[in-house]
Amino acid sequence: MEIKLVLIxxxxxxxxxxxxxxxxxxxxxxxxxxxxxxxxxxxxKTHIFIDKDGLPSVQYGYVNGxxxxxxxxxxxxxxxxxxxxKDYERGDVGKxxxxxxxxxxxxxxxxxxxxxxxxxxEYKFPYTYDMVPPWRSGLxxxxxxxxxxxxxxxxxxxxxxxxxxxxxxxxxxxxxEKGVTYKLPxxxxxxxxxxxxxxxxxxxxxxxxxxxxxxxxxxxxTGSPEAKELFDRGMKALKANIHxxxxxxxxxxxxxxxxxxxxxxxxxxxxxLERLYRxxxxxxxxxxxxxxxxxxxxxxxMRLFKKPITKMKIAIWxxxxxxxxxxxxxxxxxxx
Numbered sequence: 001m002e003i004k005l006v007l008i009x010x011x012x013x014x015x016x017x018x019x020x021x022x023x024x025x026x027x028x029x030x031x032x033x034x035x036x037x038x039x040x041x042x043x044x045k046t047h048i049f050i051d052k053d054g055l056p057s058v059q060y061g062y063v064n065g066x067x068x069x070x071x072x073x074x075x076x077x078x079x080x081x082x083x084x085x086k087d088y089e090r091g092d093v094g095k096x097x098x099x100x101x102x103x104x105x106x107x108x109x110x111x112x113x114x115x116x117x118x119x120x121x122e123y124k125f126p127y128t129y130d131m132v133p134p135w136r137s138g139l140x141x142x143x144x145x146x147x148x149x150x151x152x153x154x155x156x157x158x159x160x161x162x163x164x165x166x167x168x169x170x171x172x173x174x175x176x177e178k179g180v181t182y183k184l185p186x187x188x189x190x191x192x193x194x195x196x197x198x199x200x201x202x203x204x205x206x207x208x209x210x211x212x213x214x215x216x217x218x219x220x221x222t223g224s225p226e227a228k229e230l231f232d233r234g235m236k237a238l239k240a241n242i243h244x245x246x247x248x249x250x251x252x253x254x255x256x257x258x259x260x261x262x263x264x265x266x267x268x269x270x271x272x273l274e275r276l277y278r279x280x281x282x283x284x285x286x287x288x289x290x291x292x293x294x295x296x297x298x299x300x301x302m303r304l305f306k307k308p309i310t311k312m313k314i315a316i317w318x319x320x321x322x323x324x325x326x327x328x329x330x331x332x333x334x335x336x
Contacts, residue, residue, distance in 0.1 A: 005332050013325035018301040021320040025300050028316045048076060054098025055105055056080050063127055074109070074121040077102050078143035085150040096154065103151035106144050107163045113178060119144075119166040120178065129200040138180035138191035139207040141170045142214030149221050161222070168218055171211070171230050175201070180211075188237030189230070203256035205245050206265060208238060209272040216279045231280070239284050245269075246288070250295045251308060263312040266292065 021028065047059045049070070056076045060068035081102045084095040110119035111134075121141065122134035148164035151157070173179025175195045182190040182201070193207025194200075212234045219227035245253045247260060252269045254261040261269060273289035298306065304313050 006329065009325055009328040009332055013321055013328055016328075017317065017321040017324040018304065020324055021304075021317055022300045024320060025316055028319050029312065032312065032315045032319060050080075053101045054080065054084065054095075055102055060125075063125075066126055068125050068127075071125055072105075072109070073123075074106060074140040075137065075143055077105055078140065078147040081106075081147035081150055082143070085154070088154070099151060099154055103147055103160060106147055107159070110144070110163075110167070112166075114169070114173075117166065118169040118173070119163060120170045120180075127194070129194045129196075129202045131194055131196050131199050135194065135196040135199065136170070136175075136178070136180050137193055137195060137207070138171065138211045139193040139204075141167050141180055142191070142211035145214045145218050149217060164218060165224075168215065168224075168227060168230070171215065171234075172226075182237075184237055184240070186236065186240060187233065188235075188240050189233040190237040190241070191234055200257065202259075203241070205242075205252065205254065205261075206268050206272060208234070209269070209276055212238065213272065213275055213279065220279075235280065235282070239282070242284075242288055246291070248307065249291060250298075252292050260308045260310075263310045266295070 049057045049059065051057065055072070056079075057070050058073045058076055059070050062068070081099055084099045084102070088095045088099060107119075109121070111122050112118065113120055120136055121144070122136060123131070124133045126132050127135065144167045145164045148160045148167065152160040152164070170180050171189070171191055172181070174181050174183055175192055176197050178197075180192050180195040182192060182203075184190060190203060191208050191211040192201070193204035193211075194202055212231060215227050215231045215234065218224060219231055241256070244256055247253055252261045252266050253259060254265050270289060270292050273285055273292070277285045277289060295303070300313075300316070304317055
């Protein structure tokens with residue numbers, strides 16, 4: 001094929017691929033995620049393993065030059081309980097043992113504090129935001145509360161409800177007190193996903209909202225006035241600070257330090273705000289849900305050139321450009 005025809009195909013593919021991507025964005029996104037998943041397995045990056053008892057482990061890569069290897073992460077174990085419980089409710093009764101194996105691991109591997117009144121997960125490996133062991137996580141505490149509720153629903157065993165109560169107690173203690181909370185001057189409380197007294201204090205948005213939803217679920221399940229106080233104080237902090245996560249009125253920041261959310265986490269923010277609004281209708285929360293959702297109402301061809309320029313947007317366009325270019329080459333070769 002002549003170089004002239006290749007150049008014509010290349011130049012034609014540039015605008016055509018932008019139009020095509022408007023219609024193939026969702027399937028392109030799924031394909032890229034699948035490719036990334038298998039590439040991460042080949043390169044030894046973060047990957048989740050499930051053992052014969054249903055317990056997940058996470059294979060981490062390098063953090064600040066330290067190879068973390070395979071670790072148990074309470075967030076993943078709690079999420080496994082939640083996912084297994086969904087399968088159990090759909091009729092997969094074989095997941096019952098997995099639910100209890102994971103729930104029991106959570107109870108047995110939390111550290112008791114304050115005369116045994118509180119159970120807190122302490123991470124034993126260094127991590128992002130200058131986390132050095134032992135560090136804690138409001139996200140882990142919240143998901144563990146939800147996991148315990150499901151184990152209690154399944155068995156009626158009081159030990160799981162007692163554990164949920166002790167996991168919840170961690171939100172009453174400030175980060176400086178080995179807890180997971182920043183108590184603000186206005187009476188609001190922010191629940192930190194990456195909590196360490198000497199860390200960077202990033203105030204992760206998705207971790208805060210996950211914690212709020214978990215706290216509210218415990219309140220609905222038990223009627224606990226302590227959970228109601230935690231939820232109300234958390235909502236006060238979220239409403240007072242969510243504007244700090246607003247990027248250009250249509251996108252979001254991941255943390256309070258100015259890190260722009262990836263498209264994955266921007267979508268998570270939208271989903272979490274919708275869930276939060278469902279459990280506690282508040283027009284202020286809906287306002288930010290609607291603002292950030294508006295980003296996806298912009299055609300992909302326009303979004304590609306609209307800040308922030310995310311890796312996923314570039315990957316989607318590159319994939320569509322490559323396929324469009326290849327198809328044009330084949331058509332031109334056939335016509336020629």
